[in-house]
Amino acid sequence: MLSRLPLLLSLSIMSACATYNTGRVPVSTSSPTVQRETPAVSGGQRSQPSVSPAQENVPPEPVPESSREPATPASTLMVSVDDAIAAGDLERAAAISERALRISPRDAYLWYRLADIRYQQGQYTNAEGFARRAQSFAGDDRNLSQDINLLLSRISQASR
Numbered sequence: 001m002l003s004r005l006p007l008l009l010s011l012s013i014m015s016a017c018a019t020y021n022t023g024r025v026p027v028s029t030s031s032p033t034v035q036r037e038t039p040a041v042s043g044g045q046r047s048q049p050s051v052s053p054a055q056e057n058v059p060p061e062p063v064p065e066s067s068r069e070p071a072t073p074a075s076t077l078m079v080s081v082d083d084a085i086a087a088g089d090l091e092r093a094a095a096i097s098e099r100a101l102r103i104s105p106r107d108a109y110l111w112y113r114l115a116d117i118r119y120q121q122g123q124y125t126n127a128e129g130f131a132r133r134a135q136s137f138a139g140d141d142r143n144l145s146q147d148i149n150l151l152l153s154r155i156s157q158a159s160r
């Protein structure tokens with residue numbers, strides 16, 4: 001029994017080291033193009049998030065270091081997507097998004113991001129299909145579902 005104690009301690013230390021924050025930026029689960037206020041509850045009613053045209057294409061704010069989650073391969077790629085969008089290279093952003101989707105094909109947020117990129121490119125049919133796929137994987141994520149519905153509404157208006 002005592003001979004197993006050093007083994008258990010070393011495994012515990014290695015496990016802690018493996019889960020240590022790498023400092024990479026995780027993929028945010030909120031919309032990259034829509035900044036929203038936290039719903040306030042007053043008198044039993046929730047306030048509706050307001051989106052002004054100036055806020056529509058605002059990139060997400062950086063996540064504070066203390067609240068970052070460990071990076072995944074797909075979330076690391078999404079940082080590259082943000083960089084490509086910031087540089088105005090939407091085709092590169094779409095290609096990187098598709099690569100992330102090959103890693104995590106059931107990730108609703110990744111489908112949403114690809115749909116948003118295709119919307120920005122004016123590819124409304126593709127954008128709608130990707131948004132509907134995102135919707136099918138969104139599950140109980142109300143914020144993401146709301147973002148997807150807003151995108152579908154914008155796609156519908158733009159394709160008229």
